[in-house]
Amino acid sequence: MSAAIKVAVLDYGAANMVSITKALAAVGAGVVVAADPSEMAAVDAIVVPGVGAAGSAMEHLRERGLLEPVRDWIEAGRPCLGICLGFQVLFDRSDEGGVDTLGLLAGRTAALVDAPTLPHIGWNSVDFVAPHPLFDGVPDGSYFYFVHSFAPAPADESVILARTTHGRPFVSAVAKGSLYGLQFHPEKSSVVGLRVLSNFVGLVAAGAASARTTTDVAEVI
Amino acid sequence: MLARRVIPCLDVDKGRVVKGTKFLNLTDEGDPAELAERYAHEGADEIVLLDITAAHERRGTMLEVVRRTASRAFVPLTVGGGVRSVDEMRDVLRAGADKVSFNTAAVAEPALLTACAERFGSQAVVCAIDARRLPATEGTARSDGAEDAASAEPRWEVVTHGGRRTTELDAVTWAMRAVKMGAGELLVTSMDRDGTRSGFDTELLAAIAMRVRVPVIASGGAAGPDDFVTAVRDGKADAVLAASIFHRRMFSVGDIKRAMAAAGLPVRGIEESGA
Numbered sequence: 001m002s003a004a005i006k007v008a009v010l011d012y013g014a015a016n017m018v019s020i021t022k023a024l025a026a027v028g029a030g031v032v033v034a035a036d037p038s039e040m041a042a043v044d045a046i047v048v049p050g051v052g053a054a055g056s057a058m059e060h061l062r063e064r065g066l067l068e069p070v071r072d073w074i075e076a077g078r079p080c081l082g083i084c085l086g087f088q089v090l091f092d093r094s095d096e097g098g099v100d101t102l103g104l105l106a107g108r109t110a111a112l113v114d115a116p117t118l119p120h121i122g123w124n125s126v127d128f129v130a131p132h133p134l135f136d137g138v139p140d141g142s143y144f145y146f147v148h149s150f151a152p153a154p155a156d157e158s159v160i161l162a163r164t165t166h167g168r169p170f171v172s173a174v175a176k177g178s179l180y181g182l183q184f185h186p187e188k189s190s191v192v193g194l195r196v197l198s199n200f201v202g203l204v205a206a207g208a209a210s211a212r213t214t215t216d217v218a219e220v221i
Numbered sequence: 222m223l224a225r226r227v228i229p230c231l232d233v234d235k236g237r238v239v240k241g242t243k244f245l246n247l248t249d250e251g252d253p254a255e256l257a258e259r260y261a262h263e264g265a266d267e268i269v270l271l272d273i274t275a276a277h278e279r280r281g282t283m284l285e286v287v288r289r290t291a292s293r294a295f296v297p298l299t300v301g302g303g304v305r306s307v308d309e310m311r312d313v314l315r316a317g318a319d320k321v322s323f324n325t326a327a328v329a330e331p332a333l334l335t336a337c338a339e340r341f342g343s344q345a346v347v348c349a350i351d352a353r354r355l356p357a358t359e360g361t362a363r364s365d366g367a368e369d370a371a372s373a374e375p376r377w378e379v380v381t382h383g384g385r386r387t388t389e390l391d392a393v394t395w396a397m398r399a400v401k402m403g404a405g406e407l408l409v410t411s412m413d414r415d416g417t418r419s420g421f422d423t424e425l426l427a428a429i430a431m432r433v434r435v436p437v438i439a440s441g442g443a444a445g446p447d448d449f450v451t452a453v454r455d456g457k458a459d460a461v462l463a464a465s466i467f468h469r470r471m472f473s474v475g476d477i478k479r480a481m482a483a484a485g486l487p488v489r490g491i492e493e494s495g496a
Contacts, residue, residue: 018317143489
């Protein structure tokens, strides 16, 4: 295998960084914790983790000067995985505090509807809408670990990979090009969670390899 | 639908997993991180680490054990024992825990639950309640003022400091208050059953679970798979916790889950447990 894929996990405040960094390392990625945009320079992919409120997350990203670099990164089509709150902030706007978020995916984050309990905490099944390499080797309906009260509703339904039901169904996974978003916590979801992270790292590696090939071809032409 | 959880509990003393009977006569059961990793592979839905000596020896929590465990077991991690402030809770969460459980400190200062819930969210705040069943003739004054010694209804008293101190608090009343103060989950241990392998106190569990809307974790007395089924079905518990039956390999997490699935309870990943 080629040199390890390097992933920057954005550190923008209170999030537990131990589990996500160790889980990425466990699936073979080189991991840096980036509290500063300069630490994103030499990596192949970024991960936006997070538990908390959308407003304070945006504030912390801005304070650390990460907001524009993250936006530029994703707009350039470079690989990014958003987890939980880090998934929600990829969309236009969040009802949690009524704040504008990154606007990289069209849609709005809203409170779960008809949920029997809030927050939605625990292991729930993830039902696939469309097959995707991010879920290679993961059986449809597998249980993943959730901790949240809000979920985004993508305006473009073609990005939806999976839904989960707590009260009414909500979107639990999306993909658009090299941008991936998960409402659940793969780093807390045991075997299937590590498999999703491993698939993400594999997709980044494949993307890096094909980018190199494209460059080679372009040079030949 | 949310799965019912099976939670191995690691009682930790000086960095080692220990187990006693009714909180006494401790024996060494292994390394916390190693055991936690094994349980995660077996299909554990969560791991609880309890620093059992912290409350009375006034030690801080075992951040290093938490860090090592969170680095190897990729399932939710709850840590309890000796956390007495918002700042101490922050340190435990930063070390890799998802939730912190409060016991003695919450009884002494219920506002601590509120302060921690406001800062980190109630999903991260667990109130652990150690309860001892009162003899049928003995009644305790409930904090609502009702005095009902003659009632046949069973009563439980909250005990603290690892079971060495009584409080005269009614366990059900305290459970309801703890939720009101900010606890997002209750970990209910029967002192009478702890380590005895005589089954969970389902009356205690149901008495609490019927009166609160947050998840209740049953603890104390697990002997075999049937007890886990009973704790959920009769005790109305959302999750079931046990220690020695897992440490001593009497049953694997998979054995328990297969029994729960056979009883029609929603459980996660019995096919991936490898047990």
